[in-house]
Amino acid sequence: MVKLFSKEDVLKKAEEYHVKFVRLQFTDIFGVLKNVAITVEDLPRALDGLILFDSSAVDGIVTEGETDIRLIPDPDTFVIFPWRPREGAVARLICDVAKIDGTPYPGCSRGILKQTLKEMADNNLNLYAGSRAEFFMFKVNESGQPTIIPHDLAGYCDLTPLDLGENARREMVLTLEEMDIEIGSSHHELAPGQHEIVLKADGALAMADKIATMRFVVRTIAQRHGLHASFMPKPIEGVSGSGMHLHLTLFSEFTNIFFDAGVSNKLSDNAQHFMAGILEHARAITAITNPLVNSYKRLIPNDTAPRLRGWSIGNRATMLRVPGETGGEVWIDVRTPDGACNPYLALAVLAQAGYEGMRQELPLSKPLECKPGSLFKTQNIFLPLNLGEALESLHKDKMISKVLGKHVMGFIQKVKQAEWNRYQEAVHPWEVNEYLSRY
Template sequence: MSTDSREEVLEKARESNVKFIRLQFTDILGSFKNIAITIEELERALDGKVLFDSSAIEGFVRNRESDISLLPDPDTFEIFPWRPRDGSVARLICDVCLPDGSHFPGCSRSALKRVLKRAAAMGFDLRAGAQIEFFLFMTDSEGKPTTVTHDQAGYCDLSPVDLGENARRDMVLTLQEMGLDISSSHHEKAPGQHEIYLREDSALTIADKIATFKFVVRTVAQRHALHASFMPKPVSSLSGSGMHLNLSLWSGGENAFNDDAGHLGLSQQAHHFIGGILRHAGSITAVANPLVNSYKRLLPNGLSPVLVAWSEENRSTMLRVPAQRGSDARIILRSPDPTCNPYLVLAASLEAGLSGMEGKTEPPPPFPENSPEIRDLIKIVRKEGLPRNLSEALRALTDDMVIQDALGEHISRRFLDSKEAEWERFQAQVHQWELDEYQLNY
């Protein structure tokens, strides 16, 4: 951290009468966490001297934990707009380090930085935007979330049908005050479902913004007596929530995916990047869709991204190439859901794309624009689909050293251990569907 950056943070904190600072970080499983310090500790924090134990990052406590520290990124200093200005609260997003200042191998932000550094050595920068979907649910008399949606509106409906319009507007305004650039927002297809689009930015910045986004949206929803849910499939009869990532690769100030003379107006680099992602689709899915519940969204219904394929228009493919070219040329990774760790899914996707470029991996032809009948789509998914459950995805990640190397050995091992235990806990439960389906006749 430069002296200028350090002094700028201290000066901003003094000018804004900041009393508390939240040092925020993301654990391996994608949960946004923080340690709160007083203003008197800020100088020590900026020097990376706030220590705690690694169980906060690992996601679980083991017999032996190591001491780790937080190193704030001064560019992420923001003041919470919902707190009183007299004695305000600010935040800094941090890298997780070892006491000697080296990066802790369980820091997912550092994992993304490592892959971005590899891309930079090849002459490329990754930019990304995120279209994030979520539900607004009513809360009960005790303030606990229900699965009763806040309205019965549909795609792009207005008030008074869209009862979440005021809450969504407050979310957008608060996000903007926190330094996030919002491209658009609207009501989604399902009752109570909304989408907010984070404008494209550098990959590390957009990962920080996604982590911030979920925290802010939940905070604002709570102030409206609502619960914002990012579960991929909270209600079986309603559409699931995804997080579409708009990806573009840049070199020398030019969009490396654009080529007016190329097939479909895309460069060879874009085709190879697509080929790399499709080759590693199964292991990317483990990171991009990390819950048992994630796979209730990834169903062959003609709208969900279930095919290891790419297309310009077909919504059943995990990758889509929208019509824009020139500086707007990009690919959309449609399969992730908003419960993923944004640092890890961007690291995995970028590594897969770069490996495709290095190996000149040719993608298959674009999938036909017209979706097949659902019964035919189900047959295609069995052969050419994404993993059908968390266990299948974890097996794919276990066998994929390219993506494991992108995450790092420490994160890969901890992630796999935790998620395999989650799958076993799920398998051990008897679910209501089983009782309804089998109890009477067996």
């Protein structure tokens, strides 16, 4: 539900709920949630954008060119953390980041998404998004450090006593709902220790805020239960990885313009052009939605991993899938993203690619409905096989580069290329086990 909070509303609510500390939260270029904590006495200054900080916190790395930046809180994101004391309560505000002169800071990923959505809104188009986020809960060792030992041996939709994380997951859901985040469902996933929480659709900016908040809440509640929650895409060899599907719908005023009752698959021309735009830029988009070396261990060729640059209704190996229409609603399930991505940048590049597809009226390819195994021989429909390939595609894609801007592109290329190089240079245990005794 959209809220319209003013500065005065925030100050009144902070007083009413005895707030003592406020966390000014923002996300760096690489999707890591950061915050600056202030006391409630400084809240009026914060709401006026007078809290200054160092740009390295937003850029994700320290360089010689740091500048001062302003944190500009969004009053609509004010919420009180339910697990904190009611006296001396702690609240949060999600912030945009601006330069000292008040203009948008080019490293602010939330600002990048807002700019993309504004361009669409100026043409009476509003993007809505939902999310299905998967994660593992692992045991910790005697020192409190995370292990990769799952906390249970349950499977898909199992209940207690097999699902030992049910209590923690229930508390996560209740906490998120207290923070005005609507939950569609939650359950145990396929792999031991793996869970899923579904966030109901909202405006794309609000959904990016909710995803960032959800990851923070999940990890916090897991820790309170003596567990470590991880959104790492593929933490355990031989079992399913964790994704973060994004469900996209486009509205013009109150009309879902992806829906057309007059065609057999209910996909309007707008939906088809939007999907074609995403597929046109799919390889570059993958560098944003799947930003880790480890991301590509999840995107392996099998019957369910979304490895194919295509769309389908029933084939879960495709990047895009269109679930069956229900009650006049149609949405696009983007299956590739994982929980390590920056949700603001992921939604920005998907939105712009789809919008460009509509503007250019790009034709949609035929659905890839045959068995995935028969498609894996067709190399040109693969998504990137590794982070190196994805970064190369990103470097060549002028449209996606323009969405991100030179500042963000520069940092992504620098940091992620270095990450890929480190991985390439490392000698992995598999190599030692495979080759040392034989050669």
